[in-house]
Amino acid sequence: MLKPAGFTANMFKLLSANNLEKTVFLIVAAVLLPFILIVIEKTILPYPAFVEEVAKALVIFFLILNLSGTKYKIAAGALFGFLFGLSENIFYLINIIENGEIIYFWQRFLWTTPMHIITVLVILFSGLAGKKFIIFGLAGAIILHALFNNVAAEFLMR
Numbered sequence: 001m002l003k004p005a006g007f008t009a010n011m012f013k014l015l016s017a018n019n020l021e022k023t024v025f026l027i028v029a030a031v032l033l034p035f036i037l038i039v040i041e042k043t044i045l046p047y048p049a050f051v052e053e054v055a056k057a058l059v060i061f062f063l064i065l066n067l068s069g070t071k072y073k074i075a076a077g078a079l080f081g082f083l084f085g086l087s088e089n090i091f092y093l094i095n096i097i098e099n100g101e102i103i104y105f106w107q108r109f110l111w112t113t114p115m116h117i118i119t120v121l122v123i124l125f126s127g128l129a130g131k132k133f134i135i136f137g138l139a140g141a142i143i144l145h146a147l148f149n150n151v152a153a154e155f156l157m158r
Contacts, residue, residue: 019067019076026076029059030083034091049145056084056116057123057138065127065134073124081120085113115148 033055041048064076089109096105119141126137 019072022063022067023076026059026063026080027083029063030080031087033059033084034088038091049142049149052084053119053123053138053141053145056080056120056141057134060120060123060127061131061134064124065131070128073128074121077120077124078117081117082113084120085109085116088116089113111152112148115145119145 034052037048037051037055041051045051059080060077064073064080067073067076086109089105089112092108093105096102096108122141122144123134123137126140127134
């Protein structure tokens with residue numbers, strides 16, 4: 001039987017008995033968080049970069065950094081960022097279907113999903129240096145996300 005190599009092997013190991021419960025919780029958090037955060041952003045705190053990155057940092061701090069092995073943590077972070085971006089885009093797909101064209105979904109998906117993966121990894125890598133350093137990664141992720149939102153808004157306004 002062929003064994004998966006590299007990143008794929010690490011993804012399979014996330015589903016091992018040691019990490020299964022945490023991985024399932026990670027997947028649920030990644031899928032549900034965008035739906036919860038949009039309510040917070042629309043009603044209480046209208047700063048999506050701040051709200052989303054703080055929520056991601058909390059998942060990284062309390063869940064991902066407690067997984068076993070650095071490679072698994074990185075794989076879990078990438079998975080979390082991807083699923084977070086996918087879930088957020090599916091939420092916006094409802095609005096796009098009602099008000100626009102489907103091409104905007106694909107543009108949004110291709111731009112925002114990698115941004116979410118990158119910001120998760122920025123927070124995660126700072127946390128890998130020590131949990132006390134996660135605040136620096138959070139600050140960097142908020143800045144990257146805010147810059148991305150401003151550039152994306154400027155580009156889409158043309």
